[in-house]
Each structure stands twice: as C-alpha cells, then as structure tokens.
Amino acid sequence: MNKEHGRTAVRSIVGLVGVAVGAMLPLAAAHAAEKVKVGLMLPYTGTYAALGTAITNGFKQYVAEQGGMLAGREVEYFVVDDESNPAKATENANKLVKRDEVDVLVGTVHSGVALAMAKVARDSKTLMIIPNAGADELTGPLCAPNVFRTSFTNWQPAYAMGKVAAERGHKTAVTLTWKYAAGEQAVNGFADAFKGAGGKVLKQLTLPFPGVEFQPYLTEIASLKPDAVYVFFAGGGAVKFVKDYDAAGLKSSIPLYSSGFLTDGTLGAMGGAGEGLLTALQYADGLDVAKDKDFRSAYAASYKMQPDVYAVQGYDAAQLLKSGLDAVKTGKLEQGAMIKAMESATIDSPRGAFTLSKAHNPVQDIYLRKAEGEENKVVGVAAGKLADPARGCRM
Ligand code: PHB
Numbered sequence: 001m002n003k004e005h006g007r008t009a010v011r012s013i014v015g016l017v018g019v020a021v022g023a024m025l026p027l028a029a030a031h032a033a034e035k036v037k038v039g040l041m042l043p044y045t046g047t048y049a050a051l052g053t054a055i056t057n058g059f060k061q062y063v064a065e066q067g068g069m070l071a072g073r074e075v076e077y078f079v080v081d082d083e084s085n086p087a088k089a090t091e092n093a094n095k096l097v098k099r100d101e102v103d104v105l106v107g108t109v110h111s112g113v114a115l116a117m118a119k120v121a122r123d124s125k126t127l128m129i130i131p132n133a134g135a136d137e138l139t140g141p142l143c144a145p146n147v148f149r150t151s152f153t154n155w156q157p158a159y160a161m162g163k164v165a166a167e168r169g170h171k172t173a174v175t176l177t178w179k180y181a182a183g184e185q186a187v188n189g190f191a192d193a194f195k196g197a198g199g200k201v202l203k204q205l206t207l208p209f210p211g212v213e214f215q216p217y218l219t220e221i222a223s224l225k226p227d228a229v230y231v232f233f234a235g236g237g238a239v240k241f242v243k244d245y246d247a248a249g250l251k252s253s254i255p256l257y258s259s260g261f262l263t264d265g266t267l268g269a270m271g272g273a274g275e276g277l278l279t280a281l282q283y284a285d286g287l288d289v290a291k292d293k294d295f296r297s298a299y300a301a302s303y304k305m306q307p308d309v310y311a312v313q314g315y316d317a318a319q320l321l322k323s324g325l326d327a328v329k330t331g332k333l334e335q336g337a338m339i340k341a342m343e344s345a346t347i348d349s350p351r352g353a354f355t356l357s358k359a360h361n362p363v364q365d366i367y368l369r370k371a372e373g374e375e376n377k378v379v380g381v382a383a384g385k386l387a388d389p390a391r392g393c394r395m
Contacts, residue, residue, distance in 0.1 A: 033330045035074040036321070039096030041107030041117060042131075044081040047210040047236040048109045050265055051310045052081075055131045057303050058314030059106065062322075065298070070318065071325035078102055082113050084210070089116035097124045103333050104129060106317055109310075111135035111154065111181035118147055127324070127335060131317040132310060135181045139361035141392030145339055148360040150316040150347065152282050153388040154185035154232075155192070157259035160366035160383035161230060161280040162193030165257050170227035172200050176217050177232040179206035186232035186259050194230075202226050212240040218248045229254050234261035239269040246273040260284075260369055260376060265308035267374045277371045283309040283351045284367040284378035292350035306374070307350075316349045323347075359390035 040059070042052035056079075063075050078100040080092045089112070096102045097120055104127040108114050114133030121128035121144075128147045130138060134154035138147060165173065173194055177183030183206065191201050202224055205217050221229055229250075233241045242262065245251055251273070260281025267274045285306075295315065299307040307315075323345035324338030346355050347362075354364045366383045369376035 033071075033073045034332065035076050036070060036104070036325060036333065037076050037078065037100065037102040038321070039078045039080070039100060039102030039105045039107075041080045041082050041092055041096055041105060041113075043084040043109050043113075046084045048084045048234065049236075051109045051132065051235055054265060054308055054310035055106075055109070055314035055317070057299070058307065058311035058316075059131070059318045061295075061299055061302060061311075062315045062318035064302070066322065070322045071329065073325060082108050082110070082117075084108075084110040084113060086110070086112035086116055089113040090120060093117040093120035097121075097126050103127065104321060106131060106314075106321075108133055111185075114138060115142070115181065118142060118144070121147055125335070127338065129317045129320055131313040133182070134185065136185045136388070136391075137181075139357070139359040139388060139393060140390055143359045143390065143393035143395050145395065146335065148320060148342055148356065150320055150362065151313045152364070153189075153361055154182050154259075155189035155388055156364075156383075156386055157261075157280045157282065157366050158186040158189030158230075158232070159193045160368075160386060161257050161259060162190035162195075162199075163197065164278070164280060164368055164382050165190070165228050165230065166194050166197030166199050168228075168255075170194075170199060170255070172202050172226045173228045173230055174203050174205065174221050174224050174226040175201060175230045176205040176207075176214075176221070178209035178211070178237070180209045183209070183232045187230070190230045190257075210237050212237050214241055214244045215248075218244060218250060221254065222248070222250060226254060228257055230257045231262065232259055234264075235266070238262045238266045242266075242270050242277070243273045260309065260367075263369075263371050263376050265310065267371055267376070274371045275373075278379070279369050279371070279376065280366050280382045281309055281369060281376070282362070282364045282366055283312050284369040285375035286377045287350075287352065287367070289350060289352050291348055291353075295350040309351075312350045316347050316351075319347050319349070320345060357387050357390060358395060359388070359393040361388050361390065363387040 109132045130149040175187040260279035324342040327337045327341035368379045368382040
C-alpha cells in the first residue's frame with residue numbers, strides 16, 4: 001500500500017468515528033479541519049545553523065500572525081537538524097515522511113541536501129516547500145508538481161550580479177566558491193551574464209564545502225589581477241572569507257561581488273570588513289514595501305534581532321502553504337487542489353509581492369544592495385521580475 005492509500009485508509013476509519021461523534025456535536029465542531037503536520041528539515045548546527053534558525057523563525061512568525069493556525073488548521077511541527085550533510089539527507093527526510101507522516105516537508109538550506117530531500121518528496125508524493133536551497137535542477141530538470149520554492153535559483157541573483165559587474169565596466173573576473181551545487185551554479189549564473197556582456201572569466205577557483213582555508217586562493221587572485229572577483233559563500237564561511245579578503249589587502253584593490261548571501265545576516269560578525277560591499281539578492285534593507293515594515297517590526301519584537309533573507313523565505317513558505325490550505329478548508333488535505341491554489345498564489349512577501357513560474361520558482365526583482373553598518377541597503381533593482389530559465393523542466 002503506498003503512503004497515499006495508507007493514509008486514506010486511516011483517514012476513512014477516523015472519518016467513520018468522526019461521523020458517529022459528529023452526530024452528537026454542534027455543526028461547527030463536526031466540520032473542524034484536521035491539523036496540518038509540517039516537517040521542518042533544516043540545519044540547526046554547522047556553518048548554515050543561523051540560516052536554519054532564521055527560516056524557522058520566519059515560518060513561525062507567519063503562523064503566529066494567523067492566530068497560531070493556518071487556514072483554520074492547527075499546525076503540528078516535526079523537526080530534524082539536517083546538519084547541511086547530504087550523506088544523511090535521505091534518512092532524515094524519511095524520518096519525517098515515513099515515521100512522522102508529515103503533510104508537507106519544509107526544507108532546506110543546502111542544495112545537495114535539498115536534492116536528496118526532493119527525491120524522497122517525489123517518490124512519496126509528499127508536498128515540499130523549499131525555503132532556501134537554490135539548486136537549479138529543483139525547478140529545472142527535476143521539477144515536479146508537488147515541489148515548490150519560495151526562495152530563488154542559484155542562477156537568479158548570480159546572473160543579476162554578473163550583469164551589474166559588466167555594467168560597471170569590468171572586463172575580467174575570477175570566481176571562487178565551495179565546490180558543490182550552489183556555488184558552481186552561482187558561478188555559472190554570474191558567468192552567463194558577464195560573458196554575455198563581453199566580459200571574460202579568467203579562472204573559476206573552488207574549494208571543498210565547508211572549507212575556510214582561503215589563503216592560497218587569495219594569493220592566486222592577487223597574482224591573476226582580475227578587474228573583479230565574484231564569490232559565493234554564506235553563513236559562517238562568508239564571515240571568514242570577507243575578513244580574509246580584507247586582511248589580505250585585496251578589498252581596496254580588486255572589487256568583490258557576490259550573491260547577497262555573503263552579507264545577509266553576517267555583517268555584524270564581519271566587524272566592519274564587509275563595509276561597502278555590493279551584492280545582488282531578492283531582499284534588501286530599506287525597501288519601500290509596506291509589508292516589509294510590518295514584518296520587520298514584528299520580527300524584531302519576537303526574536304530581538306533584525307530579519308534577513310532567510311527569515312523572509314521562511315515566512316513566505318508559510319504563506320504559500322496557507323494558500324494551498326485555503327483551497328481545502330475542511331477535512332482531508334487534497335493535494336491536487338492545494339497544488340492548483342499554490343501555483344496561482346500571489347505571495348505578499350516582505351521582499352515585494354511575487355508569483356511563481358510554471359516550474360514553481362519565484363519570479364522576482366533582484367535588488368542591488370550596498371553594505372552599510374549591519375545593513376544591506378537597497379541601491380536599485382539589478383534585474384527586474386527575473387524568472388529563472390528553468391531549463392529542462394517539463395511540467
Ligand atoms: C544552497 O546550498 O543552495 C545555498 C546555501 C546557502 C545560501 C544560499 C544557497 O545562503
């Protein structure tokens with residue numbers, strides 16, 4: 001019996017009991033909706049720990065704003081720390097799907113972990129909402145009706161940054177990143193736009209994830225003397241990289257560009273080394289978006305810190321789930337109806353409202369931001385309403 005049938009059988013029994021009990025209850029109680037079981041599979045330890053926490057905070061903030069329920073349903077959480085470890089990803093996802101029988105998988109941060117998680121979601125037909133991981137395949141060749149993303153593809157902010165670097169007159173660049181899906185795809189996105197505008201990528205440097213021994217790479221960059229450097233790093237590794245780039249004296253001689261993950265939630269820990277950096281991302285500080293102002297003051301009041309892009313993506317994952325649940329007001333969570341509603345949802349995001357592409361990825365403005373103090377202040381729009389090309393998605 002597959003999971004869907006197993007669940008239907010269990011629900012039928014519950015349903016029969018429900019009918020018997022319902023006959024004795026007032027109408028409202030008899031129609032009470034089943035709860036929704038949410039599996040949060042995120043990193044709570046390791047280099048991406050702060051990112052997993054911010055996503056969780058954002059998700060729970062939206063649920064709290066809805067009175068602790070989503071579309072009238074109680075939310076029950078099941079939580080797994082995925083440690084950003086792809087080797088444990090299938091087992092971790094199965095804990096949520098098979099053991100806990102969650103209705104929806106929400107996760108994760110790391111692209112490699114998300115790829116394994118999405119396979120479990122596809123095979124078990126469990127609804128999945130990705131609140132960060134940018135692996136291009138997830139809304140490309142591996143796109144699926146039950147897999148949605150409220151964040152970005154690795155290509156999106158990187159492409160926008162490559163466009164801006166070329167517009168700023170740079171002709172040559174060197175790239176550096178961790179050797180795994182997110183870093184490699186980000187570098188490709190940057191190169192797509194930079195080369196498309198006539199620029200040349202002199203060398204693509206990589207080191208293993210989550211390594212932070214940057215010195216040999218900085219020495220190589222200094223000797224290659226490119227016009228600009230593009231990197232993809234995030235979390236704890238981003239803090240160490242920017243400090244090292246500054247300490248090596250490169251920050252003042254070779255402009256450093258990145259997808260905004262480099263400086264989101266990390267500027268404080270960089271202790272000034274990130275000041276002035278230009279990055280591209282789907283969120284920024286100082287946006288003129290009414291929803292953002294409310295979101296930020298509520299977030300600061302609840303969590304005693306400022307939100308970042310990860311918190312926004314978690315908040316929007318809960319919003320997207322609510323759109324689906326709105327279509328199945330009572331009783332069973334009919335997945336087909338939920339998917340249809342989610343596909344046509346407009347998400348009232350703090351980043352600015354967005355809709356989803358046919359491949360289930362946000363079509364969104366990518367902002368150009370400048371680091372000032374602990375903020376990534378919006379400077380302009382690097383690429384407006386940017387849709388990922390979704391190469392290879394047949395849906
Ligand atoms: C990813 O692995 O897709 C990833 C991780 C951290 C980020 C962004 C993307 O900040």
